[in-house]
Amino acid sequence: MSSGARPGAEAAVRERIPDVETLTRRLGEADYLADEGLATALFFAIGLPQPLLLEGEAGVGKTEAAKALATLLDTPLIRVQCYEGIDASEVLYEWNYPRQLLRIRLAETDRGGLAEEQLFGDDYLIRRPLLRAIEHPGPRPAVLLIDELDRADDDFEAFLLELLAEASLTIPELGTITASHPPIVILTSNRTRDLHDALKRRCLYHWIDYPSAEREAEIVRRRVPGAPAELAADVAAAVRNLRREEIQKAPGIAEAIDWVAALRLLGVQRLDADAAGRTLGAVLKYREDQDLVRERGLEYLAVGDGD
Amino acid sequence: MATEPRGRLAPAEVPALAAAFGRAVHDAGLPCSPERSVRFAQALCLAQPRTRDRLYWTARTVFVSSREHLTEFDRVFAMVFDGLVDPSGPRGDRTAQASADAERRQRASQTGAPALDGSQPEPDRPSRGVSSGGGVPDPDAPERETAVPVAGWDERLADNDFGALSPEELEELARLMRTLEVATPLRRTRRARRHRHGERLDVRATLRHSRRTGGDPVRRVRRRRRLERRSLVVLCDISGSMEPYARAFLQFLHGAVVAADAEAFVFATRLTRLTLALRGAQPQVAISRAADATPDWSGGTRIGLALQHFNDRYGRRGMARGAVVVIVSDGWERGDPELVRREMERLRRLAYRVVWVNPRKAARDFVPRAGGMVAALPSCDAFVGGNTLSALAEVIDEIGARR
Numbered sequence: 001m002s003s004g005a006r007p008g009a010e011a012a013v014r015e016r017i018p019d020v021e022t023l024t025r026r027l028g029e030a031d032y033l034a035d036e037g038l039a040t041a042l043f044f045a046i047g048l049p050q051p052l053l054l055e056g057e058a059g060v061g062k063t064e065a066a067k068a069l070a071t072l073l074d075t076p077l078i079r080v081q082c083y084e085g086i087d088a089s090e091v092l093y094e095w096n097y098p099r100q101l102l103r104i105r106l107a108e109t110d111r112g113g114l115a116e117e118q119l120f121g122d123d124y125l126i127r128r129p130l131l132r133a134i135e136h137p138g139p140r141p142a143v144l145l146i147d148e149l150d151r152a153d154d155d156f157e158a159f160l161l162e163l164l165a166e167a168s169l170t171i172p173e174l175g176t177i178t179a180s181h182p183p184i185v186i187l188t189s190n191r192t193r194d195l196h197d198a199l200k201r202r203c204l205y206h207w208i209d210y211p212s213a214e215r216e217a218e219i220v221r222r223r224v225p226g227a228p229a230e231l232a233a234d235v236a237a238a239v240r241n242l243r244r245e246e247i248q249k250a251p252g253i254a255e256a257i258d259w260v261a262a263l264r265l266l267g268v269q270r271l272d273a274d275a276a277g278r279t280l281g282a283v284l285k286y287r288e289d290q291d292l293v294r295e296r297g298l299e300y301l302a303v304g305d306g307d
Numbered sequence: 308m309a310t311e312p313r314g315r316l317a318p319a320e321v322p323a324l325a326a327a328f329g330r331a332v333h334d335a336g337l338p339c340s341p342e343r344s345v346r347f348a349q350a351l352c353l354a355q356p357r358t359r360d361r362l363y364w365t366a367r368t369v370f371v372s373s374r375e376h377l378t379e380f381d382r383v384f385a386m387v388f389d390g391l392v393d394p395s396g397p398r399g400d401r402t403a404q405a406s407a408d409a410e411r412r413q414r415a416s417q418t419g420a421p422a423l424d425g426s427q428p429e430p431d432r433p434s435r436g437v438s439s440g441g442g443v444p445d446p447d448a449p450e451r452e453t454a455v456p457v458a459g460w461d462e463r464l465a466d467n468d469f470g471a472l473s474p475e476e477l478e479e480l481a482r483l484m485r486t487l488e489v490a491t492p493l494r495r496t497r498r499a500r501r502h503r504h505g506e507r508l509d510v511r512a513t514l515r516h517s518r519r520t521g522g523d524p525v526r527r528v529r530r531r532r533r534l535e536r537r538s539l540v541v542l543c544d545i546s547g548s549m550e551p552y553a554r555a556f557l558q559f560l561h562g563a564v565v566a567a568d569a570e571a572f573v574f575a576t577r578l579t580r581l582t583l584a585l586r587g588a589q590p591q592v593a594i595s596r597a598a599d600a601t602p603d604w605s606g607g608t609r610i611g612l613a614l615q616h617f618n619d620r621y622g623r624r625g626m627a628r629g630a631v632v633v634i635v636s637d638g639w640e641r642g643d644p645e646l647v648r649r650e651m652e653r654l655r656r657l658a659y660r661v662v663w664v665n666p667r668k669a670a671r672d673f674v675p676r677a678g679g680m681v682a683a684l685p686s687c688d689a690f691v692g693g694n695t696l697s698a699l700a701e702v703i704d705e706i707g708a709r710r
Binding site for chain 1: 338340342343346349350353354355360361364365367368369371372373374377496498511514515517518521522583615618619623624625626649653
């Protein structure tokens, strides 16, 4: 249980990512620009290894971080999207009952007999994400993303905790399956409720803030191929201004990317009041927010370097 | 691993450093177990931080597990690593903290903040002369009574305005409040439980059972959607005009948090979340802890701003969705009533029901004239007084009411 028992990252992973600088560079190559804080946190998630809990406003790139990590490690990303009422049979495994029954019926008709092992073999096991993450054959561990954990019930949280600590699970009919390459675990939460302290204690934690305007412009440019650099900078500055406003749903990086994509589709080179007005729906998703901004005058969005 | 000799931590220093810093974090009141210090030591060995920045992020990733702790953590980090304080020195911070607390308390009592820990005398108030003892219900009686709460209560206490109670009566009141049962209405969840008379057939379970009977589904398994209580959020005004009621309603908040797992907030000029402070402690301890966590006792009222803050930070994220939201306030708004109106509309769209408790409502010829109150009323599902114990029963009825 204690973190002291962990042997550290596998050699194959250490080789790929010897230090934080390498990780930052490789994340950049996977088109994910991480700042010092996030890179350090991810480095420890891989290196200690320890589950990493990422929190931050919606759309700051929590999920993307896990995707980029999987890309640069060249391993599959296995994702569990949490929701209210999610339970073990939806994330671990389930037997394929209809198929088993059919097999039984078939055995009855051709009188061939049927060994129990046949019924509880691989063919009849439906593998859900957590089992797949634990069974992952390597050569490097899979990245397991548990998205929006705050949406799941708290008993699911406890179940998950136990599973992650052991990195093994028992199927009564098959026996215990222990991970040969324990997955790298990233959890995300939007803070709709407090996660349990026991979970937090076992996880590393990082709060992702909005990036600086320059970094955001760079992120946007990478995500929208062919977007003019000036347009990306304009949008990054405008979005930054919007976040300072009394707005119900401040735009995240995802919205900035959508916005630039929308503007590019219209063939806009620089952000002006007219273009902003036509594409406002890509950034502001509440009528009240749009009204507020239109009242203030769209020009101030177009000012670009508003600092 | 790349080995670079310059500026490396000597391996022997690492455990001591990690332990000392862990202790400093712990002393500052952040949750920190030795386990974290161990993890910090591992992280230090792994990352070999050579810059202050890298060291900062290393420590922060390991020690912080909530955004709320960041400020305090930054302070401790600066204190220890920017050389302001020797980490191996005595745990001297305690006394400094204590004297600061004492100073703050003194300041608070000068500005007329209510004495919430019960240790300081209340300002003189004409006592209504209820001797504690006579007619008081047996404290050993079952704590949760579902009957109409007024039964068996001291009648004078039941109908006295909270604002006119003496400190002893308040103590008594705290005990009586524990007999109130706060419960929100039920709602169906997505999740189903196995149930003998459920409305849905559990196909998988039925098939699983049918293997015992040679593949014929003899026994049918049914499921029924699970019922769950809606969540409860209480926002309590503690500004100057609400001061006479503050202590009584804080008791109520505590009761709601403990009994109904409610989320509790107080506001005057700003919004403070008290759920964690009120949870899991003796009422007196919890309430003095809550008082310490609240910076703006008896300040001016900014209902609109507080509601906006609540909606943005908590409500929209899910805390208020489908919940019963109770607001305790007299509606005196110093800011713009327009903001109150707008935020109340937002809140109403999120919540299942919004109940407004105004202790001034009981006054004869009460007409809602306060700007904030007028603006808020159209968005309230219920408007009740709640200024006496028996009136509080009405509040509880409203909390449990269906839409």
